[in-house]
Amino acid sequence: MTPLPPLDALRSFVALADDLHFTRAAARLHVAQPALTKRIQILEHAMGVRLFVRTRRSVRLTSDGEVLLDKARHVIRAAEDLAATAERLSAGEVGRLRIGFTPSAPHHVLPSLMQAFRRQHPAITCALAEASSEDQIRQILDGDLDVGILRPPAVRPAMLVCTTFLEEPYVAILPRHHRLASRRSVSLGDLSGEPFVIIARRVVAAIHDQILAACVEAGFTAHVAQEATHIHAVVALVAAGCGVSLLPKSAAELGVRDVVCLPLRHTSLRTVMAIAHLKHHASPAVRAFVKSVSS
């Protein structure tokens, strides 16, 4: 196959075809006239086609040149389109974001985040995908996801950057008729003998682990009576009397009847939500998203 001609050569070709005057076209291209002469000669030789006839008084396109001129213009248009798109991508004006979110996020979080971001960056296309924090991290590391809205695990890979944007305390969730339900608050130790309803580790490892660790720290091992795969289910199971639970405070907003939520005394147990992305993949769109969420 004929080697592809350099874009500079094609631009020279088009410029000369517009001007039909080497010296002027060279000036417009900001090169010296001999450079343009050579570029055209090289291009003609490389393609095996004479593009211009240099006559006594002027420079004219050959008919072959006319045919190729259209094609050359097309190549340049495509290249300029590419460059323009790259420029807008790099300016963060446009782009695509693949966003993961954990189902354990408080209900109001995702809609409000996305609404604010879309208002600020209407030309960035967002693709949302629900996944556990662990799955999100794996997908981010694999390049399948740009950012994750997740609960960061205790140990986070070095390639990952997590930006916390929400922090909330835990509350104790008790059945309405539980013996402790009338208290103003409870301590972790108060729950030491209780059966626990807990979120499955594969769903939200951060909460699962944090609760079990906190119990150990409080001097007892939680007796896990029941696992659930949604925060909502945890609360429902507590309401059904299957046990007690600890959940981020926002879980109280779910509005499930027959449970009470009590503040936890003597503990700094808090859960965080963060935006995660690759350390070395801070595209303008990703930065814009982090900025939008953090503010």
Next chain:
Amino acid sequence: MTPLPPLDALRSFVALADDLHFTRAAARLHVAQPALTKRIQILEHAMGVRLFVRTRRSVRLTSDGEVLLDKARHVIRAAEDLAATAERLSAGEVGRLRIGFTPSAPHHVLPSLMQAFRRQHPAITCALAEASSEDQIRQILDGDLDVGILRPPAVRPAMLVCTTFLEEPYVAILPRHHRLASRRSVSLGDLSGEPFVIIARRVVAAIHDQILAACVEAGFTAHVAQEATHIHAVVALVAAGCGVSLLPKSAAELGVRDVVCLPLRHTSLRTVMAIAHLKHHASPAVRAFVKSVSS
């Protein structure tokens, strides 16, 4: 504006996006791996966009990269189309020919030439334009015409190449009842006192000039009784008794009644038809045309 990325860089981009493996992609591109690494880095830097995420086990496109990949493919396709077209143009497979022809050509010449050429080169588009030999030469020199089918003038510009493809003697054309009409042949001198019907110089200068010069050489000045703007009209005027004429032998084939055509003795007066084109614009299509016509 962002400078246009070199096509090699785009090809590297596409190749790497296909392979997602620097070493293999480099091999396919016939360059060493560091060269590819650098090309991609330079491209990413020039466009201000990270195209690939190099993760632990593999190389993945960023979402920006996916957007730009389509554009890059488009640029390359356009460039390859250009190169392929150039190759076919240079091989003479396709092309465009602007062909001029003189109205003084024998009637059978143009159809038979064009038919043969079109059969041999069906993918070359021909645009035919009737013009005098002089006009054709001007247009060829100006680049408005690729080839001319014409009667070359005595003095031809240095830039022009003429390839003779038809040569015919002159014959004398006399009214049927002319005093010389019963001869088997005539010499130029026999016509010295006769009124001449002659083609207008602006129409076919070559014939006009050649006849007058031949008369001078034969020792007399032709008395031009009548000018005509078509060969046909010349013969018709002779038939009408306005005078005698000299014309290329093929004029006898016009089939006009009431005239006789006699061979000319003692003269080497001959007229030629030729293909003319620019010396430095021998495009494959032009060469193909000349070759087709000459054979």
Next chain:
DNA sequence: TAAAAATACTCCATAGGTATTTTAT
């Protein structure tokens, strides 16, 4: 430890500039 990408460094090809020649009107 092994595989793959990034870096360091050297070299050469080529693109561009200046000065000059050629050409055509």
Next chain:
DNA sequence: ATAAAATACCTATGGAGTATTTTTA
């Protein structure tokens, strides 16, 4: 004689190769 394109020649930049280091699983 003039204007414009082509040529000659030189320089410098940058792209490519080899060898090496770094990184990660």
